Structure formats: C-alpha cells, structure tokens
Amino acid sequence: NAGVTQTPKFQVLKTGQSMTLQCAQDMNHEYMSWYRQDPGMGLRLIHYSVGAGITDQGEVPNGYNVSRSTTEDFPLRLLSAAPSQTSVYFCASSYRAGGTDTQYFGPGTRLTVL
Amino acid sequence: RKEVEQDPGPFNVPEGATVAFNCTYSNSASQSFFWYRQDCRKEPKLLMSVYSSGNEDGRFTAQLNRASQYISLLIRDSKLSDSATYLCVVRRMDSSYKLIFGSGTRLLVRP
Numbered sequence: 001n002a003g004v005t006q007t008p009k010f011q012v013l014k015t016g017q018s019m020t021l022q023c024a025q026d027m028n029h030e031y032m033s034w035y036r037q038d039p040g041m042g043l044r045l046i047h048y049s050v051g052a053g054i055t056d057q058g059e060v061p062n063g064y065n066v067s068r069s070t071t072e073d074f075p076l077r078l079l080s081a082a083p084s085q086t087s088v089y090f091c092a093s094s095y096r097a098g099g100t101d102t103q104y105f106g107p108g109t110r111l112t113v114l
Numbered sequence: 115r116k117e118v119e120q121d122p123g124p125f126n127v128p129e130g131a132t133v134a135f136n137c138t139y140s141n142s143a144s145q146s147f148f149w150y151r152q153d154c155r156k157e158p159k160l161l162m163s164v165y166s167s168g169n170e171d172g173r174f175t176a177q178l179n180r181a182s183q184y185i186s187l188l189i190r191d192s193k194l195s196d197s198a199t200y201l202c203v204v205r206r207m208d209s210s211y212k213l214i215f216g217s218g219t220r221l222l223v224r225p
Contacts, residue, residue: 031211040122041217042116042118042216042217042218043158043201043215044215045212059212097211103158103213105158105159106157107156
C-alpha cells in the first residue's frame with residue numbers, strides 16, 4: 001500500500017512550457033484534490049474530483065487542467081507555465097468527500113518556472 | 115480577510131512547556147475542523163479532528179467554540195519532535211466539501 005504518490009518530486013520549467021504532474025493513490029478513495037502551497041498563503045485548492053469522470057474547480061484553477069479517467073489517477077496539467085506558478089504542489093485523497101474523513105497527502109512536487 | 119486565520123508565530127518554547135495555538139474561521143456554515151501538522155519540506159499530515167465537545171489525544175487537546183468561531187490546540191509537555199508547523203483546517207458545509215487551510219503556526223521547541 002503506497003498511499004498517495006506524486007511524480008516528479010522536482011521540476012524546472014521555462015515560461016510557456018507545458019507539463020503534467022502525476023498523482024496516484026491505491027486506497028480506492030473517491031475524493032482527490034490538488035493544492036498549491038506558497039509562503040504565507042496556506043494551501044489553496046486548485047481542482048478536485050469526487051469520483052472518476054467528475055472534476056470541478058477550486059479556488060485557483062486558472063492555468064491548470066485536470067481529468068479523472070480512473071479512480072486511482074488524477075493528473076494536473078499546466079497548459080503554459082508562468083513564473084506565478086512556481087510553488088509546491090500537493091495531491092491529496094480521502095475515502096469520501098465530506099465528514100471527518102482523513103485527507104492523505106502525497107509528498108509534493110516542487111516546481112520552479114523561470 | 116482570510117477565511118481561516120492563524121498567528122504565524124514562530125512560537126519558541128523550551129522542552130516541557132505548554133503551548134497553545136488559536137485559530138478563527140469566518141464561515142459560520144463550516145462543517146468539520148482539523149489540526150494538521152507539517153514538517154519542513156514535507157506534506158501535511160492529520161494530527162487530530164476537532165469535535166464540539168473537545169477532544170484529547172495524549173499530550174494534545176483540541177477545542178472548538180462554534181459561537182465564537184474559534185478553534186484551539188493545546189500541547190502539553192512539549193518535545194523537540196513537536197517542532198513543526200501546525201495548520202488549522204476547516205471543511206465547508208456545501209457540495210464542494212472543500213478544505214480551507216490556515217497559513218499555519220510554526221512551533222520551535224528548544225532543548
């Protein structure tokens with residue numbers, strides 16, 4: 001049981017490049033989400049999914065796309081990287097969307113956009 | 115105004131001290147409340163959920179005051195290993211079930 005895995009751990013992009021951050025969980029969780037963490041800002045929700053085939057926007061969705069074709073995978077795509085997207089990105093999952101279910105986080109991807 | 119506000123600290127305390135963190139939230143329809151712990155350059159991990167009646171887990175005690183929209187975390191007998199950032203987290207009571215994170219309070223426990 002690997003929990004939530006993310007790849008890559010580190011990435012440097014040039015402005016305008018695109019890339020996909022990978023996230024997978026092996027706990028059969030319904031709910032998956034992507035956050036970014038910036039100094040002094042706390043974690044902010046980018047996109048989330050309540051199940052395969054269902055995605056929705058969070059607080060800061062601009063410049064990012066997601067899809068959820070399987071229960072296990074929830075990739076985050078940066079369409080055209082900008083320096084403002086330099087951040088640490090965390091993927092998280094929980095068994096259900098609501099209640100007091102624990103959110104399990106992946107180890108994070110540290111992204112720098114030059 | 116942020117939806118979840120915390121004192122950023124840092125709180126610098128000696129081993130064995132008792133330290134308390136406070137958190138306020140602005141959305142009265144918030145459903146669930148949590149404290150997460152985040153070590154430097156690591157992912158957040160759930161420390162404890164916070165229940166209306168208050169709850170305790172070893173040296174950690176969490177309290178919720180819905181009328182004042184206030185959450186607290188008390189750590190007794192601080193250990194060096196308690197040094198971390200503590201995140202106050204609120205779940206909204208709407209169809210998004212979004213978690214709203216405070217920016218965290220940093221704790222440094224010194225020998």
